[in-house]
Structure formats: structure tokens, C-alpha cells
Amino acid sequence: MGLQKAMGALFAVLLAALLAAPAAQADTPSPSPAPEQFQNSISGFLRDDTRAPIPGVKITATGNGFEGSATSGANGAWSIGVPVQGAYEVKLDTSTLPNGIKLAEGQENPRKVTFSQTSNLSVIFAFGKGIVVTQQDFGQNLLNRLVAGLSFGLLLALAAVGLSLIFGTTGLTNFAHGEMVTLGAVLVFTFNAMNLPFWLAIVLALLGGGLFGYVQDAGLWRPLRRRGTSLVPMMIVSIGLALAIRYVIQFFFGGATQQLPYAQSSEIQIGPVSISPNNLWSLVISAVVIALIGIVLLKTRLGKATRAVADNPALAAASGIDVDSVIRIVWIVGGMLASLGGILWAYYRPGVTFDMGSQILLLIFAGVTLGGLGTVFGALIGSIVVGIFVELTTVFGLAADLKYVGALFIMIVVLLFRPQGILGRRERVG
Amino acid sequence: MDFGFIFSSAAGELISPTTAAYALAALGLAVHFGYSGLLNFGQAGFMAVGAYGFAISTLTFKVPFFVGLLIAIICSVAFAFILGIPTLRLRADYLAIVTIASAEILRYIVTTNQLTGLTGSANGLAAFEGDFFVMNPFPPGTYLGMNNRDFFIRVVGWGLVVVCCILVWLLMRSPWGRVLKGIREDENAVRSLGKNVYSYKMQALMIGGVLGALSGMIFTLPRGAVQPSNYGTELTFFLWTCLLLGGMATVLGPVIGAMIFWVVLSLTQSILYGLIESGAVTWLTTVQAGQLRYILVGVALMLLMIFRPQGVFGNKKELAFA
Numbered sequence: 001m002g003l004q005k006a007m008g009a010l011f012a013v014l015l016a017a018l019l020a021a022p023a024a025q026a027d028t029p030s031p032s033p034a035p036e037q038f039q040n041s042i043s044g045f046l047r048d049d050t051r052a053p054i055p056g057v058k059i060t061a062t063g064n065g066f067e068g069s070a071t072s073g074a075n076g077a078w079s080i081g082v083p084v085q086g087a088y089e090v091k092l093d094t095s096t097l098p099n100g101i102k103l104a105e106g107q108e109n110p111r112k113v114t115f116s117q118t119s120n121l122s123v124i125f126a127f128g129k130g131i132v133v134t135q136q137d138f139g140q141n142l143l144n145r146l147v148a149g150l151s152f153g154l155l156l157a158l159a160a161v162g163l164s165l166i167f168g169t170t171g172l173t174n175f176a177h178g179e180m181v182t183l184g185a186v187l188v189f190t191f192n193a194m195n196l197p198f199w200l201a202i203v204l205a206l207l208g209g210g211l212f213g214y215v216q217d218a219g220l221w222r223p224l225r226r227r228g229t230s231l232v233p234m235m236i237v238s239i240g241l242a243l244a245i246r247y248v249i250q251f252f253f254g255g256a257t258q259q260l261p262y263a264q265s266s267e268i269q270i271g272p273v274s275i276s277p278n279n280l281w282s283l284v285i286s287a288v289v290i291a292l293i294g295i296v297l298l299k300t301r302l303g304k305a306t307r308a309v310a311d312n313p314a315l316a317a318a319s320g321i322d323v324d325s326v327i328r329i330v331w332i333v334g335g336m337l338a339s340l341g342g343i344l345w346a347y348y349r350p351g352v353t354f355d356m357g358s359q360i361l362l363l364i365f366a367g368v369t370l371g372g373l374g375t376v377f378g379a380l381i382g383s384i385v386v387g388i389f390v391e392l393t394t395v396f397g398l399a400a401d402l403k404y405v406g407a408l409f410i411m412i413v414v415l416l417f418r419p420q421g422i423l424g425r426r427e428r429v430g
Numbered sequence: 431m432d433f434g435f436i437f438s439s440a441a442g443e444l445i446s447p448t449t450a451a452y453a454l455a456a457l458g459l460a461v462h463f464g465y466s467g468l469l470n471f472g473q474a475g476f477m478a479v480g481a482y483g484f485a486i487s488t489l490t491f492k493v494p495f496f497v498g499l500l501i502a503i504i505c506s507v508a509f510a511f512i513l514g515i516p517t518l519r520l521r522a523d524y525l526a527i528v529t530i531a532s533a534e535i536l537r538y539i540v541t542t543n544q545l546t547g548l549t550g551s552a553n554g555l556a557a558f559e560g561d562f563f564v565m566n567p568f569p570p571g572t573y574l575g576m577n578n579r580d581f582f583i584r585v586v587g588w589g590l591v592v593v594c595c596i597l598v599w600l601l602m603r604s605p606w607g608r609v610l611k612g613i614r615e616d617e618n619a620v621r622s623l624g625k626n627v628y629s630y631k632m633q634a635l636m637i638g639g640v641l642g643a644l645s646g647m648i649f650t651l652p653r654g655a656v657q658p659s660n661y662g663t664e665l666t667f668f669l670w671t672c673l674l675l676g677g678m679a680t681v682l683g684p685v686i687g688a689m690i691f692w693v694v695l696s697l698t699q700s701i702l703y704g705l706i707e708s709g710a711v712t713w714l715t716t717v718q719a720g721q722l723r724y725i726l727v728g729v730a731l732m733l734l735m736i737f738r739p740q741g742v743f744g745n746k747k748e749l750a751f752a
Contacts, residue, residue: 064553086552087543114543115552173523224736232469232522236674237735239667244728247721255717358663362534365527373523399544408531415528416516 041257042090042113043079044123045264046072048101053077054127058096063088071096085115090123101127114401120257120351138395143273145391151279152348153367153387154286156360157380158341160367161293162334164379167368168310169330171231172221175238177338178361179245184209184339185346185356186249189258198261205343206336213335216241217328242358250354257351260343264350282344289340290380293333297376306330310374363390363404366411372421381422386410436700443692450587451477451649452691456672456684457594458641464678464748465602466634467614469526472513473642473669475533478661479506480643481650482540482549488558490548495561499647506643509536510636518631530663541658554657562651580652587648591685594641599681601637610634611679611748671731677744686742691727698723 042061046054053076060069061080064087072078082088091110094103103109107126115121163177187208191201220241224234267274297303308316309326317323338357345360346352367386371378386407393406414421443449455473462470483502487493493501513532517525540549549555566582573581601607612620613627621627650656668691676687702719705711714722740746 084552173526229736233735233739235469235523235526236670237732239670240728240731240733240735242728243664243667243731244725247724247728251718251721251725362527362531366531369524369527399542401542402538402544405535405538408535411531412516412528415520415524419520419524 040083040085040115040120041079041081042088042121042123043077044125046076046078046125046127048127054098054101056096056098058093059090060093061088061090087112087114089113092125103127120349120353122350140272142392142395144275145395146388147273147275147283148279149388149391150384151275151283151286151387152391153384154290155282155341155344155348156364156367156387157290157383158286158337158344159360159364160371160379160383161290161376162337162341163364164368164371164374164376165306165310165330166334168374168376169306169313169327170221170225171234172238173231173235175235175361176216176242176245177334177364178357178359179242179249180209180212180335180338181342181345181357181360181364182246182249182354183212183357184342185260185352186253186342186354187339188260188343188346189253189352192261202343206339209339209342210332210336213331213333213338214328216335217331221331222324222327246355246358253352253354255354257353259351260346263347278347278350282347285340286344289337293337294377294380302326302329363387363407366407369411370414370421372423375421375423378421378423385422432704436697436704439700440693440696443696444689445584445588446692447583447587447648447652449688449692450584450591451645452669452672452688453591453685454594454645454648455642455669456676456688457591457598457681458638458645459669459673460678460680460684461598461634461638461641463673464680464683465607465614466610466631467522468518468631468635468638469522470529470635470638471526471663471666471670472529472531472533473638474661474663474665475529475536476506476509476639476642477646477649477665478533478536478540478658479509479639480646481656481661482555482646483643484647485555485558485650485656486548488561489555495565498558498561502643502647503640506639507636510639511632514632514635518628518635530666533661533666534663537658537661549658552658554655556655558656559651559654583648583652590644590648594644595681595685598641602681606630606633667731668727671727671734674731674734674739674741677741679745679748680741680743683741683743690742695723695727698726 046057048054053072053074055072055074055076057072057078058069059072059078059080060067061082064082064084066083068080068082070078070080089110090113092103094109097103103125109125111123113121113123159177159181162180163174166172166174166177184205187205188201191204192198196204220237221234224237229237262278265276265278267276268280270280295303297306305316305321305326306329308319308321309323313323316326342357345356349356363386364383367383368379369382370385371380371382389410390403390407393403394400398406455477458476459470459473462468462473480502483505484498487498487501488495509532513529517528520528539545540554541552542549543551545551563579563582566578568578568582570578576584602610609620609625609630612623612625613630617627620630646661649660672687672691673684674687675690676683676685699719702711702714702722703716706714706716706719734741739749
């Protein structure tokens with residue numbers, strides 16, 4: 001019962017988010033012109049100071065022995081496919097700009113850009129008279145990154161809580177969890193491309209994620225548990241499953257980066273913090289969903305049963321808890337949470353790719369391990385630490401393309417001194 | 431479809447230097463997992479250490495070939511040591527997560543633009559193989575349908591595989607190897623006999639790591655280039671597939687496993703491409719055919735683990751897990 005309530009609330013939150021989305025962008029969001037032959041791309045939108053799109057502007061990218069160019073489309077979008085990630089010089093041909101439109105002051109042109117971990121790089125050219133891009137001071141930057149990190153950490157936590165619940169109840173270290181994250185975003189893109197309304201696409205993607213969790217458990221993991229397969233072989237099976245699903249997704253979805261609707265948004269100012277509306281929604285949605293999960297776990301019969309199974313499956317079964325059904329529900333909820341995390345991750349990056357989930361799999365693991373394997377609230381705290389750490393390291397001078405290193409390194413250091421994690425019980429794990 | 435070409439290219443994979451590299455790295459995994467029960471998911475990291483250790487010492491420090499080789503081996507021993515300190519006392523799944531994380535950390539570090547001068551960032555390094563091919567004793571000509579350069583790298587690669595197999599075989603039938611297998615079966619029993627389990631595990635991690643580093647060099651020498659994108663987690667998973675195909679606690683298993691892996695990949699690719707070109711298969715593009723192979727690898731890994739965890743040659747009694 002508690003589960004259904006949680007689901008209902010989850011949908012309500014999502015619906016609220018959708019209704020609040022600006023009506024101005026109601027024109028059907030077509031996928032940006034995707035580069036056919038390359039997996040990496042440099043892209044952006046050209047809009048003047050009244051936010052009207054600027055078509056027909058030529059932009060070239062040179063670097064790594066490659067030169068490519070693109071012309072902005074009717075919606076102002078441009079995208080240049082590039083063969084490898086690395087440093088490029090992006091030049092906007094000012095002679096192709098329409099009359100009366102100039103680059104804003106302080107806008108570098110040409111400018112040097114560098115990929116950092118993602119396969120898509122957004123370059124923003126600001127136009128108009130009054131727009132001057134000011135250099136942010138350190139405190140401002142710190143605050144902004146902190147909020148962005150919180151948003152990232154909470155979306156990691158969505159996936160991490162599911163992973164941790166699954167680990168807690170079945171002992172499985174599921175390497176295929178990253179693909180469950182990818183699936184959420186890919187499903188939203190697919191349903192949206194089928195011209196379904198955006199809210200329906202999200203609802204169907206979440207249901208799809210839950211269904212996938214259920215099918216995985218019923219078709220694979222429960223039979224393996226019945227056979228008495230031990231944990232290490234199950235872990236290797238999950239690796240095979242991850243490879244298979246990742247390439248099945250690539251088989252149908254292709255290697256290019258696609259954008260979900262409303263992926264482009266300009267930052268808004270809330271008090272001292274500037275944040276993009278998407279990040280803000282992501283933060284609110286994940287915080288509410290995680291709070292609901294927490295309440296369900298602590299207050300309802302189902303939550304108590306779940307914690308009992310995580311604590312000691314045999315004892316839980318002996319006291320009349322249907323262990324198999326608890327595990328089934330955990331898989332379904334875990335799949336839905338991973339899907340939701342994937343959708344939010346697609347907005348955070350931004351972009352949908354077939355390997356977007358496996359890119360953050362290790363960060364999810366880091367969050368779970370930091371908090372203590374199998375503890376749900378530990379996974380939450382660990383993920384937030386990882387998210388904030390990833391964003392803050394760039395403020396303190398670490399190169400943007402090394403930002404995941406810090407989080408993984410912290411995980412190893414924590415294991416060295418406190419193997420049970422932040423909230424783990426002090427039992428022997430060696 | 432030209433079946434002659436399909437089978438000859440599959441046969442070519444049988445002795446290609448890449449297959450030799452996979453065999454060596456999988457042999458390293460056999461030492462780690464099959465014989466010692468260490469769940470190393472960072473073998474790609476060890477290969478990267480070998481490849482980059484050699485390439486950087488050759489290009490940046492201009493050392494001769496054998497010094498570069500020595501540096502690569504020392505680096506991999508150091509990497510094993512650093513990995514082992516925090517993790518060898520922990521449960522197996524922790525070791526798995528830490529090794530996979532370390533391999534990724536290493537890949538991020540060699541990819542970063544901050545170190546472009548040293549590592550070449552995403553483009554990697556090239557033109558460091560000169561010293562190696564200068565040592566080629568075979569005069570130019572055709573050897574078994576290959577030029578002297580291709581022949582030389584195959585002789586060296588497979589020679590190394592044979593030598594390492596013999597070494598691993600000798601090690602594992604020595605008293606040292608029996609202690610290792612004892613640790614795999616029951617760590618506490620071995621500890622109660624007064625053996626330093628931690629130290630044995632560390633030695634096993636180092637030996638497997640050195641095999642990984644050698645494999646990284648064999649992998650990179652014929653290409654004449656090393657690129658970070660080759661050393662991702664998927665490489666490790668492919669190596670695990672090779673290991674589990676052949677049999678994890680055997681000496682020849684990883685070698686045969688690597689051969690089967692590459693021959694099957696080559697056969698499926700050429701047959702699929704042939705079917706697409708001849709128009710028999712229209713629902714598939716050549717790009718999708720490439721992806722279909724990796725789906726097969728994933729499914730094969732799952733099925734192997736579920737139905738025949740001991741692999742082709744393995745003995746079910748010698749599994750690192752019950």
C-alpha cells in the first residue's frame with residue numbers, strides 16, 4: 001500500500017513539473033540535427049537577446065587534424081560531429097550573421113573549447129547589445145557548484161538507493177544498474193519521438209523501468225537464487241547482462257547523442273544562486289522522491305519488511321515475511337528509481353547516449369560504497385557527497401576532465417580507513 | 431560470400447598479436463582469480479600501465495627498449511602494490527569495485543588535457559616502437575604470408591605467451607602455488623597454518639599485474655600507438671570472457687579462450703558482413719552487425735557463467751567460488 005502511495009506521489013510531482021514547464025517552448029521539439037558518422041559533437045543554439053532563433057549562421061570547428069562546419073537551422077540549432085574528443089577551436093563566421101545582430105561584448109570568437117567526459121559539448125554564443133558575460137567571483141562560483149553538486153548527487157542517489165536496496169536484500173552487486181539508468185532516458189526519447197505527450201513519455205519510461213526490473217528479477221535473478229548460485233558468479237552474470245543490454249540499446253538507438261525536449265534552458269537567478277530550471281526541477285523531484293522512499297522504508301509494513309529482509313533473509317522468512325515478494329518489489333522500485341535517475345541525468349549532462357548510464361555506474365558504486373554497502377540512507381549520503389565532490393573539485397582548480405577522478409579516489413581512501421562506509425555497521429568485511 | 435577469405439581471416443585471428451595480448455592478460459587474470467580468488471576487474475588498468483609505462487619512458491625519457499620494458503614492469507608492480515594495500519584485506523566485491531575504479535582513474539588521468547605533453551591525452555602516443563622493430567632478426571621477405579615485421583611481432587608475442595604459461599604452470603605446482611590455491615579455498619585455514627595470507631595475495635596480484643603489463647605492450651607494439659579509449663572497462667570484461675571461456679584455474683584455458691573469443695568474433699563479423707553485402711540480410715546495417723557481436727559477447731558471458739562456469743577445460747572442483 002505504501003508503495004502505491006509513493007508511486008502516486010511520484011507521478012504527481014512529475015506532472016507538476018511538466019505543467020510548470022514554459023508553454024513558450026510548446027512547438028514540437030525535434031531532435032537536434034545529429035551528426036551521422038561521429039559519436040562526438042560540438043553543438044549549441046543561437047538565439048538573440050530576445051531569445052529568437054538565428055538561422056543560417058556558419059560555424060566551423062578545427063582541431064585534432066579535423067575541420068568541420070555547420071549552419072544553424074531554423075530553430076537556431078547547430079551541431080558539428082567530430083571524430084575524437086579533445087581541444088577544438090570553434091569559430092562563428094560573423095559575416096553570415098543577419099543584419100543588426102552582433103556578438104555580445106566579451107564573447108570570444110574564435111574560442112578554444114575542450115571536451116570533458118561527455119560526447120557532446122555545448123558552446124554558447126551570446127548576442128545582442130547589453131549582454132556582457134561577467135567573470136564570476138570565487139564565492140559565487142562555489143555556491144553555484146555546490147547547488148549543482150547537490151542536484152547531481154541527488155540524481156545519483158536515486159540510482160544508488162535502488163542499487164543499495166537490491167544489494168541489501170539479495171547480496172547482488174549489479175553491474176547492469178547503469179543500463180537501467182540509460183533505459184529511462186532512452187525510453188523517454190523514444191516515446192517522445194513517437195509524438196506521445198511529454199508527460200506520458202515520462203510515465204511510460206518509469207513504468208518501463210519498473211517492468212524491466214521485474215523482468216530481470218523474474219527471468220534471471222530469481223532462478224539463479226533458486227539454483228543457489230553464489231554471489232561472485234552472479235556479479236559476473238550481471239557484467240554480461242550489462243554488456244548485452246548496452247549494445248542492444250546501441251543497436252536500436254545508435255551511437256549519436258540525442259536531446260530530450262526542453263533540454264535547452266538558460267540559467268535563472270534565485271537569491272544568490274544561479275541555476276538552470278532543469279537542474280532546479282531535478283533537485284526538487286529527486287529530493288521529494290527520496291524523502292518518500294525514506295518514509296516508506298521507515299513507516300510502512302512494506303518498508304519494515306524490506307529492512308528485515310536486508311538484515312537477515314532467513315529470519316525474515318521465518319517470521320512470516322514473503323521474502324520473494326519483497327525482493328520483487330525492491331527490483332521494481334529499483335528499476336523505476338534508476339529510470340527516473342536516468343531521465344534527470346539526461347537533462348544534467350545534457351543529452352541521451354547509449355552509454356550514459358555506464359558513465360556514472362562507478363560514481364553510483366562510489367556513493368553506495370561510501371555510505372556503506374546495503375544501507376539505504378548511507379547510499380543517499382554517499383551519493384550526495386560524491387555529487388558535491390565532483391562539482392566542487394573543479395572550483396578548486398582540478399581540470400574539468402578529471403572531475404570524476406576525485407570522487408573515485410575518495411571512495412578508495414574511505415575504504416582504506418573505514419571499510420564499512422559512513423553509515424555501515426562495524427562488522428567484519430574482510 | 432567468399433568463404434575462403436572468411437576462414438583465412440578467422441585463422442589469422444588465431445595467431446594475431448592482439449590474441450596473444452588477450453591470452454597474456456587473461457593468464458594474469460587466471461593467476462588473480464582462478465588460482466588466488468582475487469576478483470580483479472581492473473586488468474585493463476594493468477595493460478594501460480604497461481603500454482603507457484613503456485611508451486612514455488621511450489618517448490619522454492628516450493630510454494632504450496629493454497629499460498622501457500623494465501620500467502613498464504616496475505610500474506605495474508607498483509600499481510598492484512598500491513591497489514593491494516587497501517583492498518586485499520577486504521571482501522571480494524570490494525576488491526572488484528576498487529580495481530575497476532582504479533583502472534578508470536588511470537584512464538581519466540592519461541586522457542586529461544593537463545598532461546597532453548606526457549600522455550598525448552585522448553589522441554594517445556605513437557611512434558615509440560622503433561627500437562623494437564630494429565631488433566627484428568628476420569630479413570625483409572615473406573614468412574607464412576606475412577612480412578618480416580608482422581612475423582617478428584607474432585613470434586615475440588606468442589613466444590612470450592609460451593614462456594609465461596610455463597612459468598605460471600611451474601609456479602602453480604610449486605609449494606607457493608599450493609598455498610595460493612589453499613587461500614582460494616579457505617583463507618582462514620591457511621592463516622591458521624601460520625602463512626601470511628596478505629603477503630601471498632599481494633604477490634599473486636603483482637605477478638598477474640606484470641602479465642597484464644606485458645600484454646599491454648604486446649597489444650600496443652604492432653599498432654605503434656597507444657590510445658586511452660582502448661583501455662576502458664569493456665576490455666577488462668572481454669578478458670574475463672576469454673578467461674571463463676577457457677577455464678579459470680588452468681594454464682592453457684586463458685590462451686585457448688582468447689583464441690576462441692577472437693575467432694568467433696571474426697567469423698560472426700565476416701559472415702554478417704557477407705550476408706549484408708550479398709543482400710540476404712537487409713534488416714541490419716554493417717554498424718549494427720558490429721554491435722550485434724558485442725551483444726553476443728555479453729550473452730555468452732552470462733550463459734557461460736550460468737551453465738558452464740568451469741569453462742571448456744576447467745575442472746569444476748577448482749572453481750574460485752562454490
